[in-house]
Amino acid sequence: MAFKRNPQKFPGATKTVVIGTGDRAVTLGGENVMPLYSFDAPIENRPKVGVEISDSGYDKNVPGIAAYYAGAETIADIAKKAAAMPGADFIAISLEGADPNGENKSVDECVELCKAVGEAVDLPIVVLGCKNHDKDAKLFEKISDALQGKNILVMSASEENYKTVSASAGLAYSQKIGAESAVDINLAKQLNVLISQMGVAADNVVMNVGSAAAGYGFEYVASTMDRVKAAALAQNDNMLQNPIVTPVSDDAWSVKESIVSEADFPEWGPTEKRGVAMEITTAAACLASGSNAVILRHPESVAAIAKFIGELM
């Protein structure tokens, strides 16, 4: 008696969202199988990998990153190198320096940086805010205006600022927006409903349902995504069918394992190796749980995860 294959068939599928333009545009989502189950049915749009760059330049303390970007003086140089990284599907620029509690870079300064990136690369551009909701709303509005026609993705609209972000980036400038919620399926759905009520079409919205580094509450991330995908596919819940984009790098590179020095923890070995392992482990786990794209920082992580996705398709 042979093994009876029983592929899971679902009434629903995730929606597709296109970011960027021209040959290098990227389509996220569209699958109607559980994450990476390409043996159940073909996954037309493989999960994508974004390379994170920052308004504050590249991290000179991580040798692999410093070596990769060596010689890049301006944000445009950095963006070009990031775009040339093997495995890169899109560029994600983090505007951490705009945080009012940090450097508090002006909106105009950030707009100029994003414009420079837009002129330097033909890959799709994702703009990661500074995590201050008010400032993000202002940043996203001006950047969306300045990069009209580039079909960028701004991340993220949250419960606090979705109205402004939807109205400006989503409606006035026809860019794509990310809906960010904190590891809870109900919050994720609620925000999608609210954004759709603002009049933003579903194929202009991706989700970031929350993230964490491996070992730091990742069970909530995994279970939230498991449940979102089950609702999207099995229950055909059209308010949870947006593709998921997960910024992995920020969490992965800020936990203890990735930052404490080898001098303080000699048995742990080189710091960089720990950061890379943390970034890869977290990214692979996110993809296994349902991320349609992950955002990474280290060239080694980008290469490994791109290869990982390729071999599973």
Added chain:
Amino acid sequence: MALKGLDIFKLTPKTNCKECGNPTCMAFAMKVAQGSVPIEKCPHLSAEALATLSEATAPPMKSIKIGAGEAEHTLGGETVLYRHDKTFVSRNLFAVSVCASCFDEKLPEIEKIDYERIGEREYVELINCVYNGDKAAYVELVKKAAATGRTLVLECQCPDAARAALEVCAAGKPVLNGATPENYEEMSKLATEFGVVLGVTAGDIDALYDTVAAIEKLGNKNLVVDVGVGSVKDAFATAVQVRRAALKDQDRTFGYPSIVNVGKLAAGDENMQTALASLFTMKYGSIVVMENMSYAQALALYGLRQNIYTDPQKPMKVEPGIYPLNGGDENSVCVTTVDFALTYFVVSGELERSGVPMNLLISDAGGYSVLTAWAAGKLSAGSIEKFFKQFDIEGKIKNRTLVIPGKVAVLKGEIEERLPGWKIVVAPNEAVGLVKFFKELNA
């Protein structure tokens, strides 16, 4: 097929004797059907009824025990495909491959990884001994590996060498990973003779299924399924389909734990092995075999595993106590928060970043987050006072400043009353504000 309560009721004596602890046989039958009471609780079932029922109420995926004594581990026994449906029960194990020529070089690296994380020992639980054609060398390798006290996996498809290896290590209950469609009869006989678990592999999932069925026919149901090393895609497809067939489609032929050799799937590529080990930790690998395990890989992978195998109904807790940070001593400021693991990690991470020496005091708050613990009465001025007495904080620490979480600022007055002589300071609401807060507090 799972039986309904009524079907089980028909097989009970229907005497309502209460010896099982339930008021009626009907109530008992309902509980058995839910899986909350084992069928053996009824002392009056006929042997025949018991056999029918144990077969029907047996879990869809077997629990397989490997190793002996302190190195004993349980694999499988899962009942759900997604942890939010109930919980995963048997965390996956990691193995590192060794061969006759590389054992001495690899052993120190394997033994170096041994630490505790939230109450769990994290180490390389298994050693995968690879047979490379030289029987005498293999026996020597197995002897040396067995001497480490870790449970072994014997990657060996040659019955002759396997017998020689088992003769020196069977007491440690290794896994004999070597049955194929060609040799399964002989290998199964060996595994049964030595009382060890047999690993089964085949070229594709159909041959694998047939081979497992054939071995079961021989009466051997002490198995693990090796998902193969043909390609990453096939290995993942097999791992998922094996588990899904068992748990969703009730196909017990595949109701066994799995073994995945990511070391072979991505030979020489450490980063790819990390990615695959993460994937198979998430989705249905029971034993994950790697070429090596670096400390960097261990920190990330064991953290992930601990998260995924947490029971969603039981929060992860850290042990109550005094945790000195940044070289804190008896003169350093005290900071308190709850024992919920996630809170602990986030808070201690930020506190460490502040660089300020301090004592983090973790009291027993039932494993809840700050606000939940406060609402449930598990974090109160009284609980903090009790903790101070229990751990003799005043005797151990000379500093008299205590920082409390911003979310329970309301407790300040009452804590001041209960801990006379202490200066109570309220921290910010969110952990992200701690670095700034402590730098200013210290200034």
